[in-house]
Amino acid sequence: MASSSDDRDRDRDVAPATLAAQALHTVDGLTGAIVPPLHASTTYARTPAYDLIGGGDYTRDLNPTYRAAEALLAKLEGGAEAMLFSSGMAAATVVFRAILRRGDHVVAPIAMYYGVRTWLRAHCADHGIELDLIDMAAPAGAAAIDRAVRPGQTKLVWVETPANPTWDVTDLRAAAAAAHRAGAILAVDSTVATPVYTRPFEHGADLVMHSATKFLNGHTDVLAGALVTRAPDSIWEMLRARRRGEGAVPGPFEAWLLVRGMRTLFARVERQSATAAMLAARLEARGDVTVLYPGLASHPGHHVAAQQMKGGFGAMMSLRCGTRARALEVCARVEVFARATSLGGVESLIEHRASVEPPDTPTPADLLRLSIGLEDPEDLARDLERALGAVSSAR
Numbered sequence: 258m259a260s261s262s263d264d265r266d267r268d269r270d271v272a273p274a275t276l277a278a279q280a281l282h283t284v285d286g287l288t289g290a291i292v293p294p295l296h297a298s299t300t301y302a303r304t305p306a307y308d309l310i311g312g313g314d315y316t317r318d319l320n321p322t323y324r325a326a327e328a329l330l331a332k333l334e335g336g337a338e339a340m341l342f343s344s345g346m347a348a349a350t351v352v353f354r355a356i357l358r359r360g361d362h363v364v365a366p367i368a369m370y371y372g373v374r375t376w377l378r379a380h381c382a383d384h385g386i387e388l389d390l391i392d393m394a395a396p397a398g399a400a401a402i403d404r405a406v407r408p409g410q411t412k413l414v415w416v417e418t419p420a421n422p423t424w425d426v427t428d429l430r431a432a433a434a435a436a437h438r439a440g441a442i443l444a445v446d447s448t449v450a451t452p453v454y455t456r457p458f459e460h461g462a463d464l465v466m467h468s469a470t471k472f473l474n475g476h477t478d479v480l481a482g483a484l485v486t487r488a489p490d491s492i493w494e495m496l497r498a499r500r501r502g503e504g505a506v507p508g509p510f511e512a513w514l515l516v517r518g519m520r521t522l523f524a525r526v527e528r529q530s531a532t533a534a535m536l537a538a539r540l541e542a543r544g545d546v547t548v549l550y551p552g553l554a555s556h557p558g559h560h561v562a563a564q565q566m567k568g569g570f571g572a573m574m575s576l577r578c579g580t581r582a583r584a585l586e587v588c589a590r591v592e593v594f595a596r597a598t599s600l601g602g603v604e605s606l607i608e609h610r611a612s613v614e615p616p617d618t619p620t621p622a623d624l625l626r627l628s629i630g631l632e633d634p635e636d637l638a639r640d641l642e643r644a645l646g647a648v649s650s651a652r
């Protein structure tokens with residue numbers, strides 16, 4: 258991949274949606290291709306003087322197709338650099354493993370993607386790390402983070418906002434202030450907000466993490482993760498060394514698909530979020546279901562979300578149906594939504610979350626998680642209304 262300095266200069270003056278649509282306006286120096294090429298080669302040759310030709314020698318560290326995705330994501334987040342990983346879990350867990358040592362303290366939310374929570378509990382127990390899982394939900398969450406951090410001992414504050422599966426919103430500015438007061442760094446799982454609606458570095462975050470499997474790729478056909486850093490500092494170098502040493506990298510084809518997915522990120526997420534907002538309002542008006550969506554004035558985190566999410570509230574929502582049985586019955590009756598886990602794709606998904614999480618999950622048993630896709634909004638509304646209407650509203 259090559260790009261002239263003219264192209265780079267153009268990047269400074271255009272909106273993130275333009276950078277995404279044009280994949281940074283890069284033009285391949287050898288062929289003129291405007292689609293970033295897929296570099297399948299695992300190894301890269303040197304000159305007779307033994308200099309590297311393209312800057313990297315082996316794909317585990319520096320595949321040019323990773324770089325295309327990483328450069329675009331770093332720009333979209335307003336960060337210094339990005340790194341791809343083989344999954345969102347690989348990107349999340351390397352942060353905890355690289356930063357935390359025996360005796361350190363880490364603060365994370367109770368409401369978060371259960372995979373990270375489950376792993377984190379086990380990791381901290383195994384390695385003598387003190388873990389506080391706290392309620393970070395706005396509006397009271399900011400004070401709770403401030404109380405939880407221990408200056409000198411807390412090394413990391415982890416936030417997910419909006420958070421699975423109740424879409425709790427955490428005040429990033431307050432979380433950053435609390436973390437930094439304690440000498441800790443703030444890492445944010447921004448998978449659900451996406452850079453379309455929140456750029457955590459603008460609110461004081463130090464690291465941003467994505468399950469790129471979700472909205473960044475957007476087509477339910479790639480497993481990948483990403484980290485973005487505010488600055489290429491010593492922690493970033495540690496994370497880079499871990500990725501090189503541990504090898505948790507995606508295949509080049511996944512990286513290439515991710516670039517392709519990110520080119521339509523803004524159009525997808527804006528449309529999906531507009532549909533989600535319409536559905537949330539319409540379902541709330543029925544009165545037979547409680548809708549959890551940060552865009553609704555009734556959501557406890559709405560005020561903070563309206564400040565830190567610019568232009569929309571995302572495409573994830575949950576419905577509290579009153580009882581587990583009613584939730585499962587609604588789930589059984591939908592015909593347009595697919596009953597499946599995951600989120601952020603072009604197709605709408607519905608999931609009874611408590612069924613897939615461990616028995617000690619804080620997720621309410623009557624909760625259905627919805628990932629809103631790109632289908633006709635009326636088809637989605639009618640599908641949910643039909644399913645809810647057919648099921649008795651015993652609550």
Ligand SMILES: Cc1ncc(COP(=O)(O)O)c(C=O)c1O
Nearest residue numbers: 344345346370446448468470481
């Ligand atoms: C918010 C969030 N973070 C992290 C992950 C883990 O990502 P992956 O499945 O790509 O490993 C997920 C997956 O569902 C998620 O929803």
